[in-house]
Amino acid sequence: MPFARHARITVTNESEETAIYYYYVDFETYDHLDDADQLGRFHCQWRRENPTTVVEPDGWGDRNGQRERLNFTGKDNYVVLDAVGRGHYVGCHIDVDLPTPGWWGEGDDMFFIDGEPWPPRLHGTGTEDYFCGAWNYNNLNQTFATPYYGYHFKTNADYTGKHSQYRFHIEDPIHFTKSLLFSIEHGHANDKEGDWSSTAYWYQT
Template sequence: MFGEDIGKGFVMGIPPYIIGGLAALPYYRESTSRRVSSYDRTGGNRDYLTIEPWETRVLADIEGTGIIRHIWCTIASDDRYYLRNIVLRMYWDGEPNPSVESPIGDFFGVGHGVAKHFISLPLTMTCDRGFNSYFPMPFSRRARIEVENQSDKPVRAFYYHIDYEVLPGLDENMLRFHAKWRRENPTEAKKYPPGVEGKNLTGEDNYLILEAYGRGKYVGCVISIYGLKPGWWGEGDEMIFVDGEKWPPSIHGTGTEDYIGAAWGFKFEFYGPYHGLPLKGNPDWTGASSMYRFHIEDPIYFRKSIRVTIEHGHANDRSDDWSSVAYWYQTEPHYEFTKLPPPELRRPRI
């Protein structure tokens, strides 16, 4: 399928270029390394793009077959809300609708228009300024990545690298990378009996992180919450409905901080390879918090559809400002995304 050489060195029957990472380092593969970047074509040191108000700039338009391995960028802007006003989009194989659409700050792992140092396996905001993605992003014919500055202020400098491999072919089972931002501001508090007496036996009023149709795997999310009143907002359970199943779903959690990999609330900010809380709000749980959970070792597979949801407070008893980015891989074509809200409806509270 891939030619004589590309099949050599399979690990447990899997091509090394699919495995990637440490396991693939000893293996040679017939690929060509390439980079698209903002370097100064004149040989000078103006190694950046400028982006005018409401302008769209194409960062990469790659023809052929390959896998994007790494994206890095850093941004200089006088717009206070640039991390929410710059929209990142990605298109695979000539599709008319994006497979990735998100405010750029949220995509790289922290919400609320905040740049905050953290390091995870797939995403980092190194020293608050260097944004990195290591999600592998395969394409068979074409990859197009663009940013739009939905602001009345220009972006003074946008530096970037996009590192990718050119390959002779892809396994037919390789899925395409997707990411989508959502916001519910505020969530609607349900009037159940107070405290633990409230019952949620449907999941219908949960906050929706992802709804997708097709065949694929859910690989994680960034969740950002702005507490609008004192009190712990983290008693909400994640409920993940696979292939049209009804309540109770086959994947049902026990609390928001449990889903993030912590316990008994969040004592302090932290970050790890697969889970973290880079941004913590006030001691009374008002203000801005942002967290992530990546299903790298435990992806959630679906054959027909998936709904990833989480309660906003126990039995949805809280009214707060929620936003999120979901990350997943799936077959194409995907269902067209709901329209991204305009900048004024994406604006953070801080």
């Protein structure tokens, strides 16, 4: 996390309980850097939409004889990150809280890089796929956590309640020179109403 003059890190305990907190901070200082103005600064962006709105699909398709909702624009997706400038995206954390049963993880992830039109060059196949946990997170049989991705909190087997997942693009950052819009469908073609919130992380010059 480059900084030019100063940096400040704070931690807030919002509970009513006293907490013991241990920490250490490593940093390096330099007398001069030739390309200091080209070093990306760390950014994060928190967003929430509660509730998300079920919308009419852009069209209908057929999958193995089943009528299927279609999304041709991404305009009604939940927005995780909307950044303008030059930088690279390095990950996010998304929380979902659903009041009604039903699988919510078929929402496709879409990265619109540098203002590109539909379809985006990076268009995923489902929320659980983006967080590296396909097949409905193994039907929610268990949580998992790795250094770069995880589905680390779940509640009910009928998909209601709170669910949390994260992914860090440390080894596969997504670069942009003008802008980046990262959005994800809330359910298949935005067919789920609930409480979606997220924090996105990126570096930008």
